[in-house]
Amino acid sequence: MNQQLAGYAPTPVAARMENHGRHMLKVAMASGQDLYARTGSVVAYEGFVQYEPNPPAARQIASQWVTGEGAPVMKCSGDGLLYLADYGADVVVINLDNDALSVNGTNVLAFDAHLQWGAERVKGMAKFAGQGLWNVQFAGTGWVALTSRGTPIVVDCGRGEDETYVDPDALVAWSPALKVKGKRSFKASSLIGRGSGEAYQMAFSGQGIVVVQPSEDSTDRLRVRG
């Protein structure tokens, strides 16, 4: 029995954040290096890890996050290994090297506490995606883990003179340097009665990348569960 399951044993830790398979994130925790993780995303941990839901620091930064509710992140500290997952979504680990990245709020899984981060609503896009689109901007040097429903794709926005239009429900992350605006791409006639199903997009222009997931399911499962 052990033989068959042996293939799923954790691999030796080589970095602070690593994928364990496609859908699980393994974070090596050490004291002094705190981590913010989505509340409810911990599937297992080893060692001595403490959790502080709705930490004051995050509450302040994320005051605009979702009005009336606490920020859906918790602060994890201690020594050990943390395994995080979000209902089987693919996990993408990014090591920011003095980069900046804007991430759709529901797609954030975990990030280093020492990164600069802030939550904000995307201008003009409130309520486009049902629950209102808010995003988290990260900058600095450190680790961020994102989730994506299905294998994501990364597209250079700067290619060609045309803008890149993305379905807000499928959007995962983008370079903050890009200009964003909301767009309805359909003729008025098609909006009356029968639309084509694609009512709104976000239009990106400028130099940078856009990360998109192959699914328009932007339900925040961790939140829905409560």
Added chain:
Amino acid sequence: MAREFQRGHKAKISDLTPGTDLYVGVQITAPGLTFDISCFGLDANEQLSDDRYFIFFNQPKSPEESIQLLGAQAGDTESFRVTLDRVPPHVHKLSFTATIDGAGQMSQVGPGYLRIVAGGEEVARYAFDGSEFSTERAVMLGDFYLKDVWRFAAVGQGFDGGLEALLKNFGGEVAEEEPAAPQQPAQSAAPSFAPPPFAAPGTPAAPAAPQAPQPAPSFGAPSAPAPVPAPAPAPAQPVHAAPTLAAPMAPVAPTPPHGAPSPYGQPPQQPAAPQPPQHPQYGQVPGQTPPHGAPAPAAYGQQQYAQPYGQQPPMGMPPGGMPPMGMPPGMPQGVPQGAPQAGAGLQAALQKYRETATGQRWTPQNQQLMRVDLAMGGMPVLARQGSMVMYQGKVDFGYKGAGFSSRIVGNATGQEMQLMRCTGRGQVFLAEDGAHLHPIELQGDGICVSAENVLAFDESLQYEVRRIEGHGIPGGALFTMQFQGTGTVVVKTHGVPVVLPVTPTTFADCNAVVAWSAASQVILSSQVRLRRNAYPGHSGETVNLQFRGAPGNFIVVQPYEV
């Protein structure tokens, strides 16, 4: 989905995976034998003109690190990381070989494999076993070779003479029994420490003990931190079999002695030697003080814990070579911040998810995303409404209606299947619910697709909606679309589908069937009654469809009943 290869099979890497950052794992075991698994980077004449591209235990990576030896992990006896787009142009072929260390012959090997993993998913596997070989002592398992594009071939060719013969074949020569190189890891890391400098006795990878590498312990293989190949153990040197580096050293190989990673502070008094060999990962550094003196974490070092702890560098003790690139010095260094596989930075992390452009009209970006270039071919595309996740360029989306959709009312919820028409110039990315997408190119032939499984198709195709009525089908009927002509249909499936040939006894659940070739005939099967009786609690009636047709017809079934 791993593609199975057999000896002699070849494929383009790009057909296996869009990624170029590949993990190659080899499992080869035989009772009482140990194997050296190496990778030869050969030039256009299949010669090893540059011996820096002979990647083996003494030389775990190529100069620009496009080929790295990672050690035993995840069930593999040996593993490599190959970044194809960083392989220098003069290297045309990477040949993965296994040679027996000591006496023995290849016919003794048990079932093994060479596999390619990209993006965490196995994409190809070439399985072999001893019956394919006889007295060979070395075998070329598989090649990556450059012929316009990088391709993979399952080779499975043996050599009687072992490593020397293999080297001669590649125009290299063997220096006497791997000279001083293995000393290096020991010297650079050990000297200043007291005698049992590093534990790791009997590292699985150190083949001093004549035992077959066992899959389970090999996970602990300390020399195998995925992205950071620590110098591998030196099998030829019993003396140094112990001083294997016990954890991911810094990416920079010659690390000062302090760099010796100790997990959660190994108490100094703990002698290294008595460590059981299965737990080589606790590379102890006697003489090192527990990091914070914190009682709790210190306990870790003592326990026979899962390996990961053994792999971490000492807390708060950044070894000289430790700060990986791009880390500001002031940053906490308690856990390995080692740069990720592809290097630091946003671009590197996302590299494997990059858009792939092939210059074709329909390009699968990955299993779940399809890109269509409308400018190519110049005809509009009809797609299921809401399936567009992104587009670039000037594209108009319009309602495609009338006539068609009114007739396709009817699945269980009474929802209409609605299409939109994409016109213009630009690229449209289509996906839905993370379902797997399969482009099917029709060249004059016909295919029936269950309406729920159609994602998009070229407008040039003629289609016709057909209705399969039957008592018990949810919604009263199964709607299918029959496509005919020249063009591409994109079919979506939940999970990896199975394609079955149509035989006299081919049945499929009407909820799970995705598509079938138009020439086969569909009959409602009456077996449903048996099935219903077999499950008394089963309230809904399920109808099986039986297919009939000439040989050559096929059906596609998904592992999901809508």
